[in-house]
Amino acid sequence: MYSMRVLNGRDVMKVISMADAIEAVERAYRLFARKEAGVFPIIAHEFEPEKKEMDIKSGHLEGAGIYGLKVVGYSSDNPKLRGIPALAGLVIVMSVETGRPLGLVDGMTITNIRTGAAGAVGAKALARPNSEKVLLVGTGAQGRAQIEGLLHVMPAVRMIRVFGRTPSNVEAYVAEMSAKYPHVSFSAVSSQELKDAALNSDIIVTCTPSHKALIKEDYVRPGTHINAIGADFPGKQELEEGILSKALVVGDSREQVVRQGECQTACRKGILRPEDILEIGDVLEGKVQGRTSDEQITVFDSTGMALQDIITAQMALERAEKKDIGMLVQM
Template sequence: MFKVKVLNQEVIKKTLGMKQVIEGVEKVYTLKAEKRAHVWPMIFHEFEPGVADMDIKSGYLKDADIYGLKLVSWYGENPKKDLPPLIGTTLLFNMKTGAPMGLLSAEHITGMRTGAAGAIGAKYLANKDAENFLMVGTGHQAPFQIAAILMAMENIKTVRLYDPLNFEKAKELEGNIKGLLKEEFLQYYKEDEETYNALKKKFNVAFEAVEDLEDAVKKSEVITTATPSRKPMIMKEWVKPGTHISCVGADMSGKQEIDENIFGVAKVIVDDVNQATNVGETEMPIKKGIIDESHIIGEIGEVMLGNIKGRTSESDITVYDSTGIALQDLMISNLAIHIAKEKNIGEEILL
């Protein structure tokens, strides 16, 4: 029998702070660039198109001696049954023995690592003095993206909020976001006075719900898109020189958030070339012949290591295609398990 750590969502929230998650995801990207971590091909299956599907992302982290997978199921009819439409589970294994190590709820970890990923794209590709951030999409992922951006970027002063379907949702988030940032991200650091005060200052920015996306894009230097859109929302002619865009929503073939023509004038960096060209924001520009794979400068880890250059001038338009890779889930799940053991929280079962 094997001792397996089991962590539910509430326990995981007690183990993870966004600063540590950003650091963990940065480490993942550099390990991948150094060929010390590997992503295996993604598996996707539709049980019923538009109604129920699942995907499996997997890989291994050599330095951490772990491998594993995250399985995410989407059942669109679940809310009618008082169940969440998206259900995720992560499994971790010891790479030296193959023994199971952990079984974790994936929802909060996915939110945290996805927020960190979008912010890391901005941290390494946006102009450092950028002050205006636009969040496109006001759903579950938005607070994670906003918290991570404010932690990763030094000079953001205004955060604009745009919902592509309902302006009232953007207004609602405008009213709630400061409370969400405090309760969901700041409170984790309440025992660390220095960090708490530094983050409290960073979170003290202006939030503004907007109805006119074109105007908001023209006013923004950093943009994150996190929607399930299948048609472009941001047009090429709206994007001013020097803008950075982190595209987070496209994680399945056919999804698209920004005009494919932006790719023709942008410097494009991705988290994983294979995923980006098959299921990411980069898929449509390639399929429509705007660019080919050679137009992709490289992966974000290579930028972080200095092996390649992303932004080379203040006027560059940069796009970061963040599809989400299993290595993020494995690294952050492993971190959660270690912290849970230190705090003696969560359950341990014999399997």
């Protein structure tokens, strides 16, 4: 018999802040760059295409003494038929030393915060530090997490313009975030204003499920940093490929961004060569240089690695143990 801690989403939010998640994700990227962490092939299966799906993402972080996985299930019927979220999942953290499970953590809360943290790490490493103006495209859970992460690492940000498909969602977003971050000016952007807003931004964040480019090549001025968050599956795309051909492109995992990230289309068309894509861990570790001038356009292509989930879940479990939060089950 041994005891194993189980944390639900509320437990995670009690013990992990965005600042914590940023620290955890940065560590995961660095361990990956130092070959003290690695990801295993993603297992994905569609029961009914685009309606019922599952995936298992797994990896190890020997440098942190752990390995594990995240399993996520998707059922598009859930909100309408059952009044529950479409996505659900779990993260399991295992010990390399003993081979035993260390704990089980709600997968959706971890995914949400670690993806917000990923954007923050990308912007901190690649955006101009005095960036003030942001364009956000996408007002879902990631639209919130990305801005929360960004505001942690970009203290000069004072204006965030928001674009989304559904005007009422944009309005609700602007109201909610204005109240949460009173020092920042949030405003809605119409599709007619999108180009101008993009051209007047220091940082662009895209986090939609789009399958076609929303940000065109001529929307992006020199010096812009783009966090390309949404594209994480074959077929997804948010940026016109030409942007990638003239930018410094940094992915979380080269192999993954070429296969299923924002880079997939540009690479397939031969506009971007995989060997020209840097990895964020190498930039953080100083193995390669990130931004070299204020005129450079930089893109961080974040597809999401199991390492981020596992290490963030580990941090949550450690903090929860100290505070005795969550549930202990006897296995």
